[in-house]
Amino acid sequence: MSQINASALADTVRKIVDSTPVLDMHTHIYAPAFGPLLLWGIDDLLTYHYVVAELFRVAPLPYEKYWALSKADQADYVWKHLFVERSPVSEACRGVLTILHALGLDTSARDLAALRRYFASLTVEQYTDRVFELAGVSSVVMTNDPFDDLERPVWEKGYPRDPRFQAALRIDPLLNDWLGAARRLKEWGYDVRGDLGPRDVDAVLRFLADWVKRMQPRYMAVSLPPTFALPDGSSCGTLIEKCVLPAARDAGIPFATMIGVRRAVNPHLRLAGDGLGRADVQVVDRLCTRFPDNRFLVTMLGRENQHELCVSARKHSNLMVFGCWWFVNVPSLIEEITRMRMELLGLSFVPQHSDARVLDQIIYKWSHSRSILADVLADKYRDLLDAGWSVTEQDIRRDVRMLLSGNFERFCES
Ligand code: HDL
Ligand code: ZN
Numbered sequence: 001m002s003q004i005n006a007s008a009l010a011d012t013v014r015k016i017v018d019s020t021p022v023l024d025m026h027t028h029i030y031a032p033a034f035g036p037l038l039l040w041g042i043d044d045l046l047t048y049h050y051v052v053a054e055l056f057r058v059a060p061l062p063y064e065k066y067w068a069l070s071k072a073d074q075a076d077y078v079w080k081h082l083f084v085e086r087s088p089v090s091e092a093c094r095g096v097l098t099i100l101h102a103l104g105l106d107t108s109a110r111d112l113a114a115l116r117r118y119f120a121s122l123t124v125e126q127y128t129d130r131v132f133e134l135a136g137v138s139s140v141v142m143t144n145d146p147f148d149d150l151e152r153p154v155w156e157k158g159y160p161r162d163p164r165f166q167a168a169l170r171i172d173p174l175l176n177d178w179l180g181a182a183r184r185l186k187e188w189g190y191d192v193r194g195d196l197g198p199r200d201v202d203a204v205l206r207f208l209a210d211w212v213k214r215m216q217p218r219y220m221a222v223s224l225p226p227t228f229a230l231p232d233g234s235s236c237g238t239l240i241e242k243c244v245l246p247a248a249r250d251a252g253i254p255f256a257t258m259i260g261v262r263r264a265v266n267p268h269l270r271l272a273g274d275g276l277g278r279a280d281v282q283v284v285d286r287l288c289t290r291f292p293d294n295r296f297l298v299t300m301l302g303r304e305n306q307h308e309l310c311v312s313a314r315k316h317s318n319l320m321v322f323g324c325w326w327f328v329n330v331p332s333l334i335e336e337i338t339r340m341r342m343e344l345l346g347l348s349f350v351p352q353h354s355d356a357r358v359l360d361q362i363i364y365k366w367s368h369s370r371s372i373l374a375d376v377l378a379d380k381y382r383d384l385l386d387a388g389w390s391v392t393e394q395d396i397r398r399d400v401r402m403l404l405s406g407n408f409e410r411f412c413e414s
Contacts, residue, residue: 141167
C-alpha cells in the first residue's frame with residue numbers, strides 16, 4: 001500500500017474517519033422494543049435536557065408553567081426562544097440543525113410544522129435504520145437500569161435482541177441510594193436487611209449475577225459524585241469492593257465509573273438540573289492498584305480532571321479512559337482533550353461516546369466528533385511525516401478502527 005503524502009493527508013484521514021463504523025459505547029437510547037423509552041424526532045430533540053437548560057436562561061416562563069405544557073408546546077417554546085429569536089449557536093442547538101440537514105430537510109425555512117410532518121411520516125423501525133446509516137454507527141451500548149420501573153418489565157418478559165443495541169448494567173440506585181435499593185431488592189425476593197452484612201453481600205452478588213445473565217451487559221456502570229472516595233466506609237464503597245468488583249470480575253466485564261456529577265444542582269430544571277464538580281483522580285489510581293484483576297472504564301466530567309486522568313491511564317493498563325462526557329462534549333474541549341490524550345496515551349483510549357438520549361442525536365454527536373478527531377489525527381500523522389516516517393492508508397484505517405471500536409471491544413474482552 002503506497003504511503004500518503006502530506007498534501008493528501010487531511011482528506012485521506014477525513015475520508016477514513018467518516019467511513020469507519022463506530023461502536024458507541026455509552027448512550028441512553030433504547031431498541032425500538034422498549035417502546036416509549038426510545039425517544040426520537042423533532043419534539044424530543046427540541047426538549048432534550050441540554051437544550052432545556054439553555055432555554056431557561058433566556059425565556060420568561062416559570063419552571064412549573066413550562067413543565068405543565070405538552071411536549072409539542074414545550075418544543076414550540078424552545079423553537080421560538082432558541083432558534084427563531086436568537087441564532088442556535090450552542091452545541092446542543094446546533095446539533096438539532098446538523099441532524100435535520102443530514103436528513104436532507106430544509107432548516108433555512110425555519111418551518112417547525114413542516115419538520116413535524118416529516119417525522120410523522122416515519123415508523124420508528126424505518127427511522128432507526130436511517131439514523132444508524134447516516135450516523136455511521138454499527139451499534140450502541142444502552143444504559144439499562146433494573147431499578148427503572150418502565151424498563152425492568154421488558155427485560156423480565158424478554159425481547160428479541162437487536163445486535164445494534166448492546167446492554168450495560170447501570171447500578172446508580174444500588175450504589176448511590178443503598179437503603180432505597182435494599183427495599184426494592186427485598187420486594188423482588190432478595191434476602192437483604194440493609195446492614196450490608198454477609199447476608200446482604202450475598203444477596204447483592206446474586207442480584208448482579210441475575211441481571212448479568214438476563215442482560216448480557218458489555219460492562220457494569222455507575223455515575224458518581226465529585227466527592228467519590230474509596231475506601232470511605234460508605235455503603236457505596238462497601239458495595240463496590242464486596243459486590244460490584246467481584247461480580248464484574250466473575251462475569252469477565254469491566255466496571256465503568258463516570259465521576260464528577262453533582263445531581264440536582266437546580267431541581268427545578270429536572271433532568272437538566274445536574275452540575276459538575278472537580279473530583280479526586282487518586283481514587284481511580286487506588287481502584288486500579290487494589291483491584292488488578294478488574295478492568296476500569298473511566299470518564300470524568302470536569303475539564304480540570306482530564307489531564308490527571310490521562311496520567312493515571314499511563315500508570316494502569318487496566319484503566320481505559322473514554323469519551324468527552326456531557327459538559328466537556330463541546331468542540332473546543334473535545335479537541336483539547338483528544339489532543340492531550342493522543343499525546344500522552346498514543347492510540348490507547350476511547351475518544352468519544354455520544355451519550356445520546358434521543359435516537360437522532362447519534363447523527364450530530366458523531367458528525368461533530370469525527371470532524372475533530374480527523375483534524376487531530378491528521379496533525380499527528382503530519383508530525384510523523386515530518387520525522388521521516390511513512391504513513392499508509394492501511395495504517396490509518398487500522399488506527400481509526402482502534403479508536404472508534406477496537407479499543408473498547410478489546411478492553412471488554414481482554
Ligand atoms: O449519568 C449519565 O449517564 C449522564 O450521561 C446523564 O445521563 C446525563 O443526564 C446525560 O444525559 N448526559 O449527557
Ligand atoms: Zn450518560
